[in-house]
Amino acid sequence: MNEKRHKETFEKISDEKRGRILQAATKEFAEKGFSAANINVIAKNAGISIGSMYNYFASKEDLFLTVFDQGYKLLEKALVEVSVLEGDIFDKFESLIRVAQKSSRQYRELTQIYLDITSEGLTYLQQRLSRNFESITAKYYRDMINKAKNDGLVDPSIDEFVFSFCLDNLIVLLQFSYASEYFKERMKIFAGEDSIENDEKMVKGIMHFIRGALAPRK
Amino acid sequence: MNEKRHKETFEKISDEKRGRILQAATKEFAEKGFSAANINVIAKNAGISIGSMYNYFASKEDLFLTVFDQGYKLLEKALVEVSVLEGDIFDKFESLIRVAQKSSRQYRELTQIYLDITSEGLTYLQQRLSRNFESITAKYYRDMINKAKNDGLVDPSIDEFVFSFCLDNLIVLLQFSYASEYFKERMKIFAGEDSIENDEKMVKGIMHFIRGALAPRK
Numbered sequence: 001m002n003e004k005r006h007k008e009t010f011e012k013i014s015d016e017k018r019g020r021i022l023q024a025a026t027k028e029f030a031e032k033g034f035s036a037a038n039i040n041v042i043a044k045n046a047g048i049s050i051g052s053m054y055n056y057f058a059s060k061e062d063l064f065l066t067v068f069d070q071g072y073k074l075l076e077k078a079l080v081e082v083s084v085l086e087g088d089i090f091d092k093f094e095s096l097i098r099v100a101q102k103s104s105r106q107y108r109e110l111t112q113i114y115l116d117i118t119s120e121g122l123t124y125l126q127q128r129l130s131r132n133f134e135s136i137t138a139k140y141y142r143d144m145i146n147k148a149k150n151d152g153l154v155d156p157s158i159d160e161f162v163f164s165f166c167l168d169n170l171i172v173l174l175q176f177s178y179a180s181e182y183f184k185e186r187m188k189i190f191a192g193e194d195s196i197e198n199d200e201k202m203v204k205g206i207m208h209f210i211r212g213a214l215a216p217r218k
Numbered sequence: 219m220n221e222k223r224h225k226e227t228f229e230k231i232s233d234e235k236r237g238r239i240l241q242a243a244t245k246e247f248a249e250k251g252f253s254a255a256n257i258n259v260i261a262k263n264a265g266i267s268i269g270s271m272y273n274y275f276a277s278k279e280d281l282f283l284t285v286f287d288q289g290y291k292l293l294e295k296a297l298v299e300v301s302v303l304e305g306d307i308f309d310k311f312e313s314l315i316r317v318a319q320k321s322s323r324q325y326r327e328l329t330q331i332y333l334d335i336t337s338e339g340l341t342y343l344q345q346r347l348s349r350n351f352e353s354i355t356a357k358y359y360r361d362m363i364n365k366a367k368n369d370g371l372v373d374p375s376i377d378e379f380v381f382s383f384c385l386d387n388l389i390v391l392l393q394f395s396y397a398s399e400y401f402k403e404r405m406k407i408f409a410g411e412d413s414i415e416n417d418e419k420m421v422k423g424i425m426h427f428i429r430g431a432l433a434p435r436k
Contacts, residue, residue: 031339033337035253116339119330119398120249120397120400121251121334123399126400134404138408141408159419161410161423162409162413162424162427163423163426163427165405165409165423166427169392173391180336180338181344182338183336189352189356190352191379191380192379195379195380208376208377209380209381210431212435213427213431215430215435
Protein backbone atom coordinates (compact mmCIF):
# COMPACT_ATOMS: atom_id res chain seq x y z
CA MET A 1 0.00 0.00 0.00
CA ASN A 2 1.00 3.59 -0.53
CA GLU A 3 1.99 5.68 2.39
CA LYS A 4 -0.41 8.47 3.28
CA ARG A 5 -0.02 11.56 1.09
CA HIS A 6 -2.51 13.95 2.72
CA LYS A 7 -3.57 14.79 6.25
CA GLU A 8 -6.88 13.51 7.60
CA THR A 9 -8.36 17.01 7.46
CA PHE A 10 -8.36 16.74 3.63
CA GLU A 11 -10.88 13.89 3.84
CA LYS A 12 -13.26 15.95 5.98
CA ILE A 13 -13.84 18.84 3.55
CA SER A 14 -16.59 18.87 0.90
CA ASP A 15 -16.14 17.01 -2.40
CA GLU A 16 -16.49 20.32 -4.21
CA LYS A 17 -13.65 21.93 -2.25
CA ARG A 18 -11.45 18.85 -2.57
CA GLY A 19 -12.05 18.84 -6.32
CA ARG A 20 -11.21 22.55 -6.57
CA ILE A 21 -7.87 22.05 -4.80
CA LEU A 22 -6.90 19.01 -6.89
CA GLN A 23 -7.87 20.75 -10.12
CA ALA A 24 -5.82 23.87 -9.32
CA ALA A 25 -2.87 21.66 -8.32
CA THR A 26 -3.11 19.52 -11.47
CA LYS A 27 -3.09 22.63 -13.65
CA GLU A 28 -0.09 24.22 -11.90
CA PHE A 29 2.00 21.02 -11.83
CA ALA A 30 1.20 20.23 -15.48
CA GLU A 31 1.99 23.73 -16.73
CA LYS A 32 5.18 24.41 -14.78
CA GLY A 33 6.49 21.03 -13.68
CA PHE A 34 6.99 20.02 -10.06
CA SER A 35 10.10 22.11 -9.39
CA ALA A 36 8.76 25.40 -10.72
CA ALA A 37 5.20 24.91 -9.42
CA ASN A 38 4.23 27.23 -6.57
CA ILE A 39 1.98 25.99 -3.78
CA ASN A 40 0.92 29.58 -3.00
CA VAL A 41 -0.38 29.95 -6.56
CA ILE A 42 -2.29 26.69 -6.20
CA ALA A 43 -3.91 27.84 -2.93
CA LYS A 44 -4.84 31.17 -4.50
CA ASN A 45 -6.36 29.56 -7.60
CA ALA A 46 -8.28 27.10 -5.44
CA GLY A 47 -9.62 30.01 -3.37
CA ILE A 48 -8.15 28.83 -0.07
CA SER A 49 -5.51 30.30 2.24
CA ILE A 50 -1.98 28.90 2.27
CA GLY A 51 -2.58 28.10 5.94
CA SER A 52 -5.52 25.87 4.99
CA MET A 53 -3.39 24.22 2.31
CA TYR A 54 -0.79 23.22 4.88
CA ASN A 55 -3.62 21.90 7.04
CA TYR A 56 -4.37 19.41 4.26
CA PHE A 57 -0.86 18.67 2.95
CA ALA A 58 2.44 18.73 4.80
CA SER A 59 4.35 19.80 1.67
CA LYS A 60 4.20 20.57 -2.04
CA GLU A 61 5.56 17.05 -2.51
CA ASP A 62 2.59 15.45 -0.72
CA LEU A 63 0.15 17.51 -2.77
CA PHE A 64 1.93 16.47 -5.96
CA LEU A 65 1.82 12.79 -5.04
CA THR A 66 -1.90 13.05 -4.30
CA VAL A 67 -2.46 14.46 -7.80
CA PHE A 68 -0.28 11.73 -9.27
CA ASP A 69 -2.24 8.96 -7.47
CA GLN A 70 -5.42 10.36 -8.95
CA GLY A 71 -4.07 10.13 -12.49
CA TYR A 72 -2.76 6.70 -11.77
CA LYS A 73 -6.24 5.44 -10.91
CA LEU A 74 -7.57 6.76 -14.22
CA LEU A 75 -4.80 4.97 -16.13
CA GLU A 76 -5.51 1.75 -14.27
CA LYS A 77 -9.20 2.07 -15.13
CA ALA A 78 -8.40 2.57 -18.84
CA LEU A 79 -6.19 -0.54 -18.89
CA VAL A 80 -8.82 -2.68 -17.16
CA GLU A 81 -11.36 -1.57 -19.77
CA VAL A 82 -9.11 -2.78 -22.60
CA SER A 83 -8.14 -6.01 -20.85
CA VAL A 84 -11.75 -7.21 -20.67
CA LEU A 85 -12.42 -6.56 -24.37
CA GLU A 86 -12.98 -9.50 -26.69
CA GLY A 87 -10.57 -10.29 -29.50
CA ASP A 88 -7.04 -11.49 -30.20
CA ILE A 89 -3.72 -9.79 -29.40
CA PHE A 90 -3.99 -7.52 -32.45
CA ASP A 91 -7.52 -6.37 -31.63
CA LYS A 92 -6.33 -5.58 -28.13
CA PHE A 93 -3.33 -3.59 -29.29
CA GLU A 94 -5.47 -1.61 -31.66
CA SER A 95 -7.73 -0.79 -28.70
CA LEU A 96 -4.70 0.18 -26.61
CA ILE A 97 -3.55 2.61 -29.31
CA ARG A 98 -7.00 4.18 -29.48
CA VAL A 99 -7.18 4.44 -25.69
CA ALA A 100 -3.73 6.10 -25.71
CA GLN A 101 -4.90 8.63 -28.31
CA LYS A 102 -8.09 9.41 -26.40
CA SER A 103 -6.82 9.40 -22.83
CA SER A 104 -3.70 11.48 -23.47
CA ARG A 105 -5.95 14.23 -24.82
CA GLN A 106 -8.70 13.80 -22.24
CA TYR A 107 -6.18 13.71 -19.39
CA ARG A 108 -3.62 15.96 -21.04
CA GLU A 109 -2.46 17.53 -17.78
CA LEU A 110 -2.00 14.18 -16.06
CA THR A 111 0.07 12.91 -19.00
CA GLN A 112 2.22 16.05 -18.77
CA ILE A 113 2.71 15.39 -15.06
CA TYR A 114 3.69 11.80 -15.80
CA LEU A 115 6.31 13.01 -18.30
CA ASP A 116 7.62 15.59 -15.83
CA ILE A 117 8.10 13.04 -13.07
CA THR A 118 10.35 10.84 -15.23
CA SER A 119 13.06 13.52 -15.23
CA GLU A 120 16.23 12.77 -13.35
CA GLY A 121 15.91 15.78 -11.05
CA LEU A 122 12.86 14.16 -9.45
CA THR A 123 14.49 10.83 -8.58
CA TYR A 124 13.84 11.44 -4.87
CA LEU A 125 10.11 11.83 -5.62
CA GLN A 126 10.00 8.69 -7.79
CA GLN A 127 10.88 6.62 -4.75
CA ARG A 128 7.51 7.54 -3.28
CA LEU A 129 5.53 6.57 -6.42
CA SER A 130 3.61 3.39 -6.87
CA ARG A 131 5.07 1.48 -9.83
CA ASN A 132 2.42 -1.24 -9.62
CA PHE A 133 0.84 0.05 -12.77
CA GLU A 134 3.92 -0.78 -14.83
CA SER A 135 4.21 -4.27 -13.34
CA ILE A 136 0.56 -4.90 -14.15
CA THR A 137 0.95 -3.62 -17.73
CA ALA A 138 4.12 -5.64 -18.29
CA LYS A 139 2.45 -8.82 -17.04
CA TYR A 140 -0.63 -8.10 -19.14
CA TYR A 141 1.56 -7.81 -22.28
CA ARG A 142 3.52 -10.96 -21.48
CA ASP A 143 0.36 -12.98 -20.87
CA MET A 144 -1.12 -11.75 -24.14
CA ILE A 145 2.02 -12.71 -26.06
CA ASN A 146 2.23 -16.14 -24.46
CA LYS A 147 -1.43 -16.85 -25.17
CA ALA A 148 -0.94 -15.75 -28.80
CA LYS A 149 2.09 -18.06 -29.04
CA ASN A 150 -0.09 -20.99 -27.93
CA ASP A 151 -2.75 -19.98 -30.44
CA GLY A 152 -0.15 -19.86 -33.24
CA LEU A 153 -0.84 -16.17 -33.89
CA VAL A 154 2.68 -14.91 -33.23
CA ASP A 155 6.25 -16.05 -33.74
CA PRO A 156 7.03 -18.76 -31.16
CA SER A 157 10.61 -17.57 -30.69
CA ILE A 158 9.56 -14.12 -29.42
CA ASP A 159 11.18 -13.00 -26.16
CA GLU A 160 8.00 -11.85 -24.41
CA PHE A 161 10.01 -9.62 -22.05
CA VAL A 162 11.90 -7.56 -24.64
CA PHE A 163 8.85 -7.51 -26.92
CA SER A 164 6.66 -6.15 -24.11
CA PHE A 165 9.23 -3.40 -23.61
CA CYS A 166 9.17 -2.55 -27.34
CA LEU A 167 5.38 -2.56 -27.52
CA ASP A 168 5.03 -0.33 -24.49
CA ASN A 169 7.65 2.07 -25.89
CA LEU A 170 5.42 2.57 -28.93
CA ILE A 171 2.39 3.29 -26.72
CA VAL A 172 4.18 5.56 -24.22
CA LEU A 173 5.76 7.83 -26.83
CA LEU A 174 2.44 8.02 -28.67
CA GLN A 175 0.78 9.22 -25.45
CA PHE A 176 3.48 11.84 -24.89
CA SER A 177 3.04 13.02 -28.49
CA TYR A 178 -0.55 14.12 -27.93
CA ALA A 179 0.06 15.72 -24.53
CA SER A 180 3.46 17.45 -24.70
CA GLU A 181 4.42 20.27 -27.05
CA TYR A 182 7.91 18.87 -27.42
CA PHE A 183 6.81 15.39 -28.45
CA LYS A 184 3.98 16.76 -30.59
CA GLU A 185 6.54 18.63 -32.72
CA ARG A 186 8.69 15.51 -32.86
CA MET A 187 5.80 13.34 -34.05
CA LYS A 188 5.03 15.86 -36.81
CA ILE A 189 8.69 15.80 -37.91
CA PHE A 190 8.78 11.99 -38.08
CA ALA A 191 5.24 10.91 -38.95
CA GLY A 192 4.14 13.95 -40.97
CA GLU A 193 2.34 17.26 -40.33
CA ASP A 194 -1.08 15.56 -40.35
CA SER A 195 -0.15 12.91 -37.77
CA ILE A 196 -1.61 14.81 -34.79
CA GLU A 197 -5.07 15.07 -36.36
CA ASN A 198 -5.11 11.95 -38.50
CA ASP A 199 -5.66 9.35 -35.79
CA GLU A 200 -6.63 6.61 -38.24
CA LYS A 201 -3.35 7.00 -40.14
CA MET A 202 -1.44 6.47 -36.89
CA VAL A 203 -3.55 3.47 -35.85
CA LYS A 204 -3.10 1.90 -39.26
CA GLY A 205 0.65 2.57 -39.48
CA ILE A 206 1.50 1.47 -35.95
CA MET A 207 -0.65 -1.67 -36.26
CA HIS A 208 1.11 -2.49 -39.55
CA PHE A 209 4.41 -2.19 -37.68
CA ILE A 210 3.22 -4.30 -34.71
CA ARG A 211 1.58 -7.00 -36.85
CA GLY A 212 4.85 -7.50 -38.70
CA ALA A 213 6.92 -7.48 -35.51
CA LEU A 214 4.81 -10.22 -33.91
CA ALA A 215 3.88 -12.33 -36.93
CA PRO A 216 5.27 -15.86 -37.43
CA ARG A 217 8.36 -15.50 -39.63
CA LYS A 218 8.76 -16.85 -43.12
CA MET B 219 21.57 29.26 -37.53
CA ASN B 220 21.06 29.34 -33.79
CA GLU B 221 20.83 32.65 -32.06
CA LYS B 222 23.76 33.49 -29.82
CA ARG B 223 23.55 31.84 -26.41
CA HIS B 224 26.62 33.29 -24.70
CA LYS B 225 28.32 36.67 -24.58
CA GLU B 226 31.54 37.26 -26.53
CA THR B 227 33.55 37.32 -23.29
CA PHE B 228 32.95 33.56 -22.98
CA GLU B 229 34.95 32.96 -26.15
CA LYS B 230 37.93 34.89 -24.80
CA ILE B 231 38.62 32.80 -21.70
CA SER B 232 40.92 29.76 -21.67
CA ASP B 233 39.69 26.38 -22.92
CA GLU B 234 40.32 24.97 -19.45
CA LYS B 235 38.10 27.56 -17.76
CA ARG B 236 35.40 27.25 -20.39
CA GLY B 237 35.44 23.47 -19.94
CA ARG B 238 35.20 23.83 -16.15
CA ILE B 239 32.13 26.06 -16.41
CA LEU B 240 30.36 23.83 -18.93
CA GLN B 241 31.11 20.72 -16.88
CA ALA B 242 29.75 22.24 -13.66
CA ALA B 243 26.66 23.43 -15.53
CA THR B 244 26.06 20.05 -17.18
CA LYS B 245 26.24 18.31 -13.80
CA GLU B 246 23.85 20.73 -12.06
CA PHE B 247 21.27 20.75 -14.91
CA ALA B 248 21.38 16.96 -15.24
CA GLU B 249 21.02 16.32 -11.51
CA LYS B 250 18.33 18.86 -10.67
CA GLY B 251 16.63 19.72 -13.95
CA PHE B 252 16.51 23.21 -15.43
CA SER B 253 13.93 24.66 -13.02
CA ALA B 254 15.61 23.55 -9.82
CA ALA B 255 19.19 24.14 -11.00
CA ASN B 256 20.95 27.05 -9.32
CA ILE B 257 23.35 29.24 -11.29
CA ASN B 258 25.09 30.27 -8.05
CA VAL B 259 25.89 26.63 -7.34
CA ILE B 260 27.25 26.24 -10.87
CA ALA B 261 29.51 29.30 -10.48
CA LYS B 262 30.75 28.04 -7.11
CA ASN B 263 31.49 24.53 -8.44
CA ALA B 264 33.29 26.01 -11.46
CA GLY B 265 35.38 28.17 -9.11
CA ILE B 266 34.24 31.51 -10.56
CA SER B 267 32.25 34.38 -9.07
CA ILE B 268 28.58 34.83 -9.93
CA GLY B 269 29.56 38.22 -11.36
CA SER B 270 31.90 36.52 -13.84
CA MET B 271 29.17 34.05 -14.72
CA TYR B 272 26.85 36.88 -15.71
CA ASN B 273 29.68 38.35 -17.75
CA TYR B 274 29.58 35.19 -19.87
CA PHE B 275 25.86 34.41 -19.88
CA ALA B 276 22.92 36.77 -19.64
CA SER B 277 20.79 34.18 -17.83
CA LYS B 278 20.51 30.63 -16.52
CA GLU B 279 18.52 29.98 -19.70
CA ASP B 280 21.41 31.01 -21.97
CA LEU B 281 23.83 28.84 -20.00
CA PHE B 282 21.44 25.90 -20.27
CA LEU B 283 21.07 26.31 -24.03
CA THR B 284 24.86 26.43 -24.43
CA VAL B 285 25.11 23.10 -22.60
CA PHE B 286 22.29 21.69 -24.72
CA ASP B 287 24.00 22.75 -27.97
CA GLN B 288 27.12 20.94 -26.85
CA GLY B 289 25.24 17.69 -26.34
CA TYR B 290 23.48 18.19 -29.59
CA LYS B 291 26.77 18.27 -31.47
CA LEU B 292 27.81 14.97 -29.88
CA LEU B 293 24.51 13.36 -30.93
CA GLU B 294 24.95 14.64 -34.45
CA LYS B 295 28.44 13.21 -34.55
CA ALA B 296 27.20 9.79 -33.37
CA LEU B 297 24.52 9.72 -36.07
CA VAL B 298 26.96 10.69 -38.80
CA GLU B 299 29.25 7.85 -37.71
CA VAL B 300 26.44 5.33 -38.11
CA SER B 301 25.21 6.78 -41.39
CA VAL B 302 28.53 6.20 -43.12
CA LEU B 303 28.75 2.54 -42.02
CA GLU B 304 28.47 -0.17 -44.63
CA GLY B 305 25.55 -2.59 -44.64
CA ASP B 306 21.82 -2.83 -45.20
CA ILE B 307 18.99 -1.27 -43.17
CA PHE B 308 19.19 -4.02 -40.54
CA ASP B 309 22.95 -3.67 -40.06
CA LYS B 310 22.44 0.06 -39.64
CA PHE B 311 19.68 -0.32 -37.06
CA GLU B 312 21.76 -2.74 -35.09
CA SER B 313 24.54 -0.15 -35.07
CA LEU B 314 22.07 2.53 -33.99
CA ILE B 315 20.97 0.40 -31.03
CA ARG B 316 24.57 -0.16 -29.99
CA VAL B 317 25.34 3.55 -30.33
CA ALA B 318 22.27 4.33 -28.19
CA GLN B 319 23.46 1.92 -25.50
CA LYS B 320 26.96 3.33 -25.51
CA SER B 321 26.27 7.04 -25.87
CA SER B 322 23.48 7.21 -23.28
CA ARG B 323 25.94 5.85 -20.72
CA GLN B 324 28.93 7.84 -21.94
CA TYR B 325 26.88 11.04 -22.09
CA ARG B 326 24.53 10.15 -19.26
CA GLU B 327 24.15 13.73 -18.06
CA LEU B 328 23.39 15.07 -21.54
CA THR B 329 20.72 12.39 -22.01
CA GLN B 330 19.18 13.38 -18.66
CA ILE B 331 19.16 17.00 -19.80
CA TYR B 332 17.48 16.01 -23.05
CA LEU B 333 14.78 14.15 -21.10
CA ASP B 334 14.30 17.13 -18.77
CA ILE B 335 13.80 19.58 -21.60
CA THR B 336 10.91 17.58 -23.09
CA SER B 337 8.72 18.38 -20.07
CA GLU B 338 5.78 20.67 -20.64
CA GLY B 339 6.94 23.25 -18.09
CA LEU B 340 9.87 24.06 -20.38
CA THR B 341 7.84 24.76 -23.53
CA TYR B 342 9.14 28.35 -23.61
CA LEU B 343 12.73 27.03 -23.66
CA GLN B 344 11.98 24.50 -26.39
CA GLN B 345 11.23 27.35 -28.77
CA ARG B 346 14.89 28.33 -28.58
CA LEU B 347 16.16 24.80 -29.34
CA SER B 348 17.43 23.64 -32.65
CA ARG B 349 15.24 20.77 -33.86
CA ASN B 350 17.39 20.16 -36.93
CA PHE B 351 18.69 16.97 -35.42
CA GLU B 352 15.24 15.39 -35.44
CA SER B 353 14.59 16.46 -39.04
CA ILE B 354 17.93 14.96 -40.08
CA THR B 355 17.24 11.69 -38.22
CA ALA B 356 13.72 11.44 -39.64
CA LYS B 357 14.97 11.97 -43.19
CA TYR B 358 17.80 9.47 -42.62
CA TYR B 359 15.26 6.82 -41.53
CA ARG B 360 12.92 7.53 -44.44
CA ASP B 361 15.74 7.34 -46.98
CA MET B 362 16.93 4.03 -45.50
CA ILE B 363 13.41 2.58 -45.67
CA ASN B 364 12.86 3.75 -49.24
CA LYS B 365 16.20 2.35 -50.37
CA ALA B 366 15.37 -0.97 -48.67
CA LYS B 367 11.99 -0.99 -50.44
CA ASN B 368 13.77 -0.65 -53.78
CA ASP B 369 16.16 -3.43 -52.82
CA GLY B 370 13.22 -5.67 -51.91
CA LEU B 371 14.41 -5.99 -48.31
CA VAL B 372 11.31 -4.59 -46.64
CA ASP B 373 7.56 -4.62 -47.15
CA PRO B 374 6.73 -2.30 -50.08
CA SER B 375 3.50 -1.08 -48.45
CA ILE B 376 5.32 0.41 -45.44
CA ASP B 377 4.42 4.02 -44.61
CA GLU B 378 7.96 5.33 -44.20
CA PHE B 379 6.74 8.27 -42.10
CA VAL B 380 4.87 6.32 -39.41
CA PHE B 381 7.52 3.58 -39.46
CA SER B 382 10.30 6.12 -38.88
CA PHE B 383 8.34 7.38 -35.89
CA CYS B 384 7.98 3.84 -34.50
CA LEU B 385 11.65 3.03 -35.05
CA ASP B 386 12.82 6.20 -33.37
CA ASN B 387 10.47 5.57 -30.44
CA LEU B 388 12.29 2.31 -29.81
CA ILE B 389 15.69 4.04 -29.89
CA VAL B 390 14.69 7.08 -27.79
CA LEU B 391 13.16 5.08 -24.94
CA LEU B 392 16.14 2.74 -24.96
CA GLN B 393 18.45 5.75 -24.53
CA PHE B 394 16.35 7.09 -21.65
CA SER B 395 16.45 3.65 -20.01
CA TYR B 396 20.21 3.73 -19.56
CA ALA B 397 20.39 7.36 -18.41
CA SER B 398 17.35 7.99 -16.19
CA GLU B 399 16.54 6.21 -12.93
CA TYR B 400 12.85 6.28 -13.73
CA PHE B 401 13.18 4.63 -17.14
CA LYS B 402 15.84 2.24 -15.90
CA GLU B 403 13.35 0.82 -13.37
CA ARG B 404 10.72 0.67 -16.07
CA MET B 405 12.99 -1.28 -18.44
CA LYS B 406 13.75 -3.78 -15.67
CA ILE B 407 10.02 -4.26 -15.03
CA PHE B 408 9.26 -4.87 -18.72
CA ALA B 409 12.40 -6.47 -20.16
CA GLY B 410 13.69 -8.23 -17.04
CA GLU B 411 16.09 -7.50 -14.17
CA ASP B 412 19.12 -8.31 -16.35
CA SER B 413 18.16 -5.97 -19.18
CA ILE B 414 20.34 -3.07 -17.99
CA GLU B 415 23.52 -5.17 -18.00
CA ASN B 416 22.73 -7.65 -20.74
CA ASP B 417 23.21 -5.44 -23.78
CA GLU B 418 23.33 -8.34 -26.23
CA LYS B 419 19.92 -9.60 -25.08
CA MET B 420 18.44 -6.17 -25.80
CA VAL B 421 20.14 -5.87 -29.20
CA LYS B 422 18.92 -9.34 -30.17
CA GLY B 423 15.35 -8.82 -28.90
CA ILE B 424 14.86 -5.37 -30.39
CA MET B 425 16.37 -6.44 -33.73
CA HIS B 426 14.05 -9.45 -33.78
CA PHE B 427 11.15 -7.03 -33.28
CA ILE B 428 12.39 -4.60 -35.96
CA ARG B 429 13.20 -7.31 -38.53
CA GLY B 430 9.67 -8.62 -38.24
CA ALA B 431 8.12 -5.15 -38.41
CA LEU B 432 9.94 -4.29 -41.64
CA ALA B 433 10.04 -7.66 -43.40
CA PRO B 434 8.02 -8.36 -46.55
CA ARG B 435 4.74 -9.94 -45.41
CA LYS B 436 3.58 -13.46 -46.09
